[in-house]
Amino acid sequence: xxxxFFAILAGLVWMxxxxxxxxxxxxxxxxxxxxxxxxxxxxxxxxxxxxxALLLVGLGLRLLVVFLWDLLLANLEQLRIVLAPRIDIQxxxxxxxxxxxxxxxxxxxxxxxSLTPGSVTYEDISSEEGCFICLHxxxxxxxxxxxxQIRRRFEAPLHTMEVL
Numbered sequence: 001x002x003x004x005f006f007a008i009l010a011g012l013v014w015m016x017x018x019x020x021x022x023x024x025x026x027x028x029x030x031x032x033x034x035x036x037x038x039x040x041x042x043x044x045x046x047x048x049x050x051x052x053a054l055l056l057v058g059l060g061l062r063l064l065v066v067f068l069w070d071l072l073l074a075n076l077e078q079l080r081i082v083l084a085p086r087i088d089i090q091x092x093x094x095x096x097x098x099x100x101x102x103x104x105x106x107x108x109x110x111x112x113x114s115l116t117p118g119s120v121t122y123e124d125i126s127s128e129e130g131c132f133i134c135l136h137x138x139x140x141x142x143x144x145x146x147x148x149q150i151r152r153r154f155e156a157p158l159h160t161m162e163v164l
Contacts, residue, residue, distance in 0.1 A: 007034050011025075011027065014028060014033075052164060056161060059157055059161050063154070063158070063161075067154070074116040074117055090141060091140065092136075094147060096132065097129065098131045098133045099159055100155060105159070105161070107123075109158055110123055113150070120136040
């Protein structure tokens with residue numbers, strides 16, 4: 001993560017922790033993070049550039065919209081299942097290999113999948129073949145289609161952000 005994005009993230013986190021949505025709170029959190037990062041030896045892996053920043057922000061916003069849309073659909077589907085006169089579900093576990101390289105992106109993928117109702121996620125790193133994401137789904141009809149949808153809608157944008 002670049003130092004620029006680390007400072008922005010730290011400023012936003014500080015605003016959330018202090019429940020103060022002012023520019024002063026954001027600036028204080030960013031300055032404290034940069035100061036601590038400088039003393040701890042935090043170095044960016046890639047140089048910051050405005051074009052890269054715009055691309056990452058655009059990809060992040062697109063991913064956020066996709067996630068919020070899927071979250072809305074998952075909540076409506078959960079509501080349909082619960083309010084149905086007869087609950088017809090097929091719960092199950094899915095285990096698929098993650099193509100994401102960094103633990104932070106795999107954690108973000110797991111968090112996004114766990115936030116949808118009816119699912120629980122954990123990461124299996126014990127295998128020598130790579131990292132696997134294990135996901136419990138409330139209604140699993142077609143496992144291959146479900147994994148393909150996760151890869152297309154969540155993992156592909158995260159992987160793009162990771163290599164950018």
